[in-house]
Amino acid sequence: MLRRILLPTIFLILAYGFWISPDFKTIAAGVAIFLFGMLALEEGFKAFTGGLLERLLRKTTDKLWKSLAFGVVSTTLMQSSSLVSVITISFLSAGLLGLAAGIGIIFGANLGTTTGAWLVAGFGLKVNIAAYAMPMLVFGVILVFQKSKALKGIGYILAGMGFLFLGIAYMKDGFDAFKETLDLSQFALPGLIGLLVYTLVGIAATVIMQSSHATLVITITALAAGQVTYENALALAIGSNVGTTITAILGALSANVEGKRLAGAHLIFNVITGTIAIVLIKPFAASVDVISAAIGIAADDYTLKLAVFHTLFNLTGIVVMLPLIGRLVALLERSLKARAKHISEPRYLTESAEAFPDTAVEAVRNETLHIYENSRDIIAAGLYLHPADLTSEAALNERIAASVHGSPTDIQEAYETRVKPLYNAVVEFISRTASGWEQQQMADLHWLRNANRHLVEAIKGTKHLQKNLSIYVRGDNAHIRDEYNRLRLQIASVLLLLEQLRNGEDADVAILALDGIRARLERGDEAYTDRLYAMIREHRITPQMGTSLMNDTGYAHDIQRDLMGMAETLFAGPERELAPAQRKLQLDEDEMADALGERAASNDPGPPPGQADGA
Amino acid sequence: MKTRKLLDKLVAYLDGDARKRKKEKDEIKAVLKKLKRREKKLKNLLEETKDDDKRTALQKEIDIVHAQRKKGVRLLKE
Numbered sequence: 001m002l003r004r005i006l007l008p009t010i011f012l013i014l015a016y017g018f019w020i021s022p023d024f025k026t027i028a029a030g031v032a033i034f035l036f037g038m039l040a041l042e043e044g045f046k047a048f049t050g051g052l053l054e055r056l057l058r059k060t061t062d063k064l065w066k067s068l069a070f071g072v073v074s075t076t077l078m079q080s081s082s083l084v085s086v087i088t089i090s091f092l093s094a095g096l097l098g099l100a101a102g103i104g105i106i107f108g109a110n111l112g113t114t115t116g117a118w119l120v121a122g123f124g125l126k127v128n129i130a131a132y133a134m135p136m137l138v139f140g141v142i143l144v145f146q147k148s149k150a151l152k153g154i155g156y157i158l159a160g161m162g163f164l165f166l167g168i169a170y171m172k173d174g175f176d177a178f179k180e181t182l183d184l185s186q187f188a189l190p191g192l193i194g195l196l197v198y199t200l201v202g203i204a205a206t207v208i209m210q211s212s213h214a215t216l217v218i219t220i221t222a223l224a225a226g227q228v229t230y231e232n233a234l235a236l237a238i239g240s241n242v243g244t245t246i247t248a249i250l251g252a253l254s255a256n257v258e259g260k261r262l263a264g265a266h267l268i269f270n271v272i273t274g275t276i277a278i279v280l281i282k283p284f285a286a287s288v289d290v291i292s293a294a295i296g297i298a299a300d301d302y303t304l305k306l307a308v309f310h311t312l313f314n315l316t317g318i319v320v321m322l323p324l325i326g327r328l329v330a331l332l333e334r335s336l337k338a339r340a341k342h343i344s345e346p347r348y349l350t351e352s353a354e355a356f357p358d359t360a361v362e363a364v365r366n367e368t369l370h371i372y373e374n375s376r377d378i379i380a381a382g383l384y385l386h387p388a389d390l391t392s393e394a395a396l397n398e399r400i401a402a403s404v405h406g407s408p409t410d411i412q413e414a415y416e417t418r419v420k421p422l423y424n425a426v427v428e429f430i431s432r433t434a435s436g437w438e439q440q441q442m443a444d445l446h447w448l449r450n451a452n453r454h455l456v457e458a459i460k461g462t463k464h465l466q467k468n469l470s471i472y473v474r475g476d477n478a479h480i481r482d483e484y485n486r487l488r489l490q491i492a493s494v495l496l497l498l499e500q501l502r503n504g505e506d507a508d509v510a511i512l513a514l515d516g517i518r519a520r521l522e523r524g525d526e527a528y529t530d531r532l533y534a535m536i537r538e539h540r541i542t543p544q545m546g547t548s549l550m551n552d553t554g555y556a557h558d559i560q561r562d563l564m565g566m567a568e569t570l571f572a573g574p575e576r577e578l579a580p581a582q583r584k585l586q587l588d589e590d591e592m593a594d595a596l597g598e599r600a601a602s603n604d605p606g607p608p609p610g611q612a613d614g615a
Numbered sequence: 616m617k618t619r620k621l622l623d624k625l626v627a628y629l630d631g632d633a634r635k636r637k638k639e640k641d642e643i644k645a646v647l648k649k650l651k652r653r654e655k656k657l658k659n660l661l662e663e664t665k666d667d668d669k670r671t672a673l674q675k676e677i678d679i680v681h682a683q684r685k686k687g688v689r690l691l692k693e
Binding site for chain 1 (some may be wrong): 640653680683686
């Protein structure tokens with residue numbers, strides 16, 4: 001209801017304003033151009049999210065000071081704390097970031113955004129900024145029409161900056177001219193009332209424009225034209241800081257609980273910082289005077305002094321809040337509790353993860369890992385094993401050697417409840433998000449789709465295998481029991497190896513390390529056929545048992561192959577950009593035979609240590 | 616002559632295929648570095664291992680990593 005009324009009301013007020021004052025029109029156009037510039041800038045930076053941001057985030061957020069620095073630098077470069085907070089929420093939802101790191105980035109972004117005030121006050125108002133805007137716009141738009149995504153991105157960034165500059169120039173001109181017709185400074189309010197009212201005005205303006213930058217630029221240009229008092233401008237700056245959290249809150253509405261917690265942290269930080277600034281406005285103003293005098297800012301250069309104030313109170317907020325990050329995380333985790341997710345509910349496929357191709361791919365990857373964990377447990381249960389048995393070779397051997405009790409797990413039911421809903425969600429998520437993506441991201445999704453299919457096939461295979469396995473491993477015939485235990489061990493060993501690979505040092509060349517496991521698998525039980533026929537011949541097992549074993553050995557092989565196929569994609573390691581290169585270096589059947597055959601022909605495994613010549 | 620060289624460089628930069636090939640080669644080089652490290656690690660492990668079955672398995676893995684490295688070097692030369 002409110003929304004329906006709000007937009008026409010804003011339109012009416014603006015139209016009335018345009019009608020009575022052409023200067024107001026200039027200012028409003030300036031704001032519109034400025035906001036359009038920010039949109040173009042965001043579009044430009046989005047062009048560079050194809051892997052670069054992901055890598056950067058991973059490398060720059062492992063320590064709190066790095067997260068802070070990332071927040072400061074990225075916001076300084078992009079000149080939009082809103083974009084940085086939305087990206088952070090999106091990455092947090094996709095599981096790429098921890099909450100403490102996310103909060104660090106948000107704190108840093110608050111400091112980074114103050115560079116905007118410095119740029120406008122120190123550069124924008126002092127030079128003919130429109131003169132810089134024109135070539136930027138021309139070059140930018142030409143680049144926007146280029147085919148290459150990188151050039152297009154640069155084009156949007158240039159055009160965005162051009163529009164920002166142009167918008168600032170329009171606002172400046174508008175306020176200068178406005179001064180002659182209407183003196184807004186007559187609405188100045190002194191004292192506490194003025195502080196509170198203008199803080200609210202700052203919040204409202206930022207909420208409407210969804211940009212603290214825009215509010216700040218209007219404030220600075222109005223201050224330069226003498227349309228607002230310095231005192232009221234300080235309050236507007238405080239208000240813009242609080243109001244900017246609305247973008248993060250809106251962004252978090254569609255995020256998972258982690259995203260909501262981050263938006264909560266953003267709100268708490270900015271409200272506390274704002275409150276400190278309001279309560280201590282006098283000492284702050286005095287400090288600004290001292291700092292300004294010390295760094296050579298003239299006493300009457302109020303715009304630059306506003307920039308000093310903006311930086312100072314955000315810095316104070318960080319100094320106050322930084323030691324409390326741990327408590328803040330605990331508080332948010334207590335108050336915004338994650339709804340206990342059912343095992344069949346997707347954990348990562350949130351709407352906010354759809355925002356960037358990188359986060360969407362990461363969300364699918366993490367959800368597929370979730371499916372893998374559920375599938376691993378189902379396959380283990382189908383083999384009468386516990387997930388804990390898959391932690392070491394010794395534990396596994398012990399369990400396989402022990403006798404099997406209990407009724408078999410209903411694999412179909414486990415699949416229907418623990419895997420299929422997630423698989424459905426992944427397929428739906430991919431179909432919804434994957435249009436217009438880069439080739440690399442499409443390729444990632446292709447492999448992830450394959451990984452999911454392999455997992456489903458592996459479960460199906462386990463279901464087929466379980467039929468006879470559950471009879472023979474609990475039966476009286478020790479020979480056939482041993483053979484089925486051998487199958488259990490083979491599959492479980494692959495699961496164990498994969499777990500080790502996933503968590504071990506070789507994760508960065510996982511695809512190639514899998515070649516070794518595959519070779520072991522293909523050349524594994526060479527004596528199997530001879531043994532099988534001997535057992536039938538010697539009546540240790542019936543021919544019926546023999547044919548069951550043959551079929552089930554096939555299923556066991558398929559399960560292992562599917563698990564390997566899944567692992568190739570899913571465990572591609574932290575340096576996933578190297579995955580295509582690794583696939584090129586994988587050995588095909590002939591190359592594998594050559595590699596192993598040469599060795600067998602030339603020498604044996606070599607002498608045991610002590611006799612070795614050190615080669 | 617200098618301008619010509621610069622122009623060639625510019626053309627090479629703007630040539631998407633050439634850039635893609637260079638990126639692919641760089642990635643293979645990065646993987647080869649990691650494989651070299653892995654082979655060394657496996658060889659050290661082989662030295663320390665006494666169990667015959669495990670030694671055979673390790674030796675096979677070393678052979679495979681070596682073959683992968685050889686394949687990588689061949690691809691770089693192509």
